[in-house]
Amino acid sequence: MRKGLTTLLFMFTCLCFLNAQITKDTEMVPSGKGYGVAAPAHKAPSVTTGNGISYHGGPIMPGTVNVYFIWYGNWTNGPHASDSPATVSLLEALFSTGGIGGSGYELINSTYGDNTSNVSGNLVLARTTTNNYSNGKRLSDSGVQSVVSKAISSGVLPNDTNGVYFVLTSSDVRETSGFCTRYCGWHTRATISGSDIKYAFVGNPDRCPSACEAQTTSPNGDSGADGMANIMAHETEEAISDPDLNAWYDSSGAENADKCAWMFGPTNGTIGSGGYNQTLASRHWLIQMNWENTRGGGCDQTKGGTFYNF
Numbered sequence: 001m002r003k004g005l006t007t008l009l010f011m012f013t014c015l016c017f018l019n020a021q022i023t024k025d026t027e028m029v030p031s032g033k034g035y036g037v038a039a040p041a042h043k044a045p046s047v048t049t050g051n052g053i054s055y056h057g058g059p060i061m062p063g064t065v066n067v068y069f070i071w072y073g074n075w076t077n078g079p080h081a082s083d084s085p086a087t088v089s090l091l092e093a094l095f096s097t098g099g100i101g102g103s104g105y106e107l108i109n110s111t112y113g114d115n116t117s118n119v120s121g122n123l124v125l126a127r128t129t130t131n132n133y134s135n136g137k138r139l140s141d142s143g144v145q146s147v148v149s150k151a152i153s154s155g156v157l158p159n160d161t162n163g164v165y166f167v168l169t170s171s172d173v174r175e176t177s178g179f180c181t182r183y184c185g186w187h188t189r190a191t192i193s194g195s196d197i198k199y200a201f202v203g204n205p206d207r208c209p210s211a212c213e214a215q216t217t218s219p220n221g222d223s224g225a226d227g228m229a230n231i232m233a234h235e236t237e238e239a240i241s242d243p244d245l246n247a248w249y250d251s252s253g254a255e256n257a258d259k260c261a262w263m264f265g266p267t268n269g270t271i272g273s274g275g276y277n278q279t280l281a282s283r284h285w286l287i288q289m290n291w292e293n294t295r296g297g298g299c300d301q302t303k304g305g306t307f308y309n310f
């Protein structure tokens, strides 16, 4: 469910010397008295490794992460029943207080860190807005970025470097780089209004249930909302643990949620008949597991839980 892989594969660092004399640089910092002093030794990396996923030096998103929804298209009475206010309220409840943020499920993500801090597992839906097809019914990747950019530059949504902005499209919107054929959602980052803005695309999967939904008879009786919940959880975890696509991924370029994509573990009821594996915001959901960066690594439904491979 992720894009940006091509970029990652061609990223490398140059360890090169400009001249033959190799000197050991000592980093200097201001003393406050007009002369420089040697910097204190850098704090040793606090990241946990050796669990099937590697740290590549980039930042994670610390603290409580703010989530923003941009409901793009027709979420009042679109072509599918799920293009509806009911879907909007289900997903807004899932990301509001008492939902996915801080849950045992989201705390799996707190096993990731950078040299400064760990992912908290806390997130909250900070603000939502709508967009009435400003870029039409055919959205390119740059069109998705444009939708985010317009929301920020107009002041409808804040400029927040610790936020994840979701562009959520109704089922009549085509994402032309491959929604329903190559992916069900994706996340990336861009410099928008001078800031490092993290954003994601998730479309209503009722456009293509066989490609992007685990089941059409779903726990909340709303296959679009239930399908989006699964994809949005995936993209949220990756956006927080690998916001700039340079922190956490494995040797094949898979980020944490990619390693557990479409794997749910044991369920209450059967997948296909409304089976579920999470209860969040007082409702049942079928949401994929996430890769826990402990105990050798594995997919589980809740932090510290049993690892499953199905």
Ligand SMILES: [Zn+2]
Binding pocket: 001, 002, 234, 235, 238, 255, 257, 258
């Ligand atoms: Zn992914």
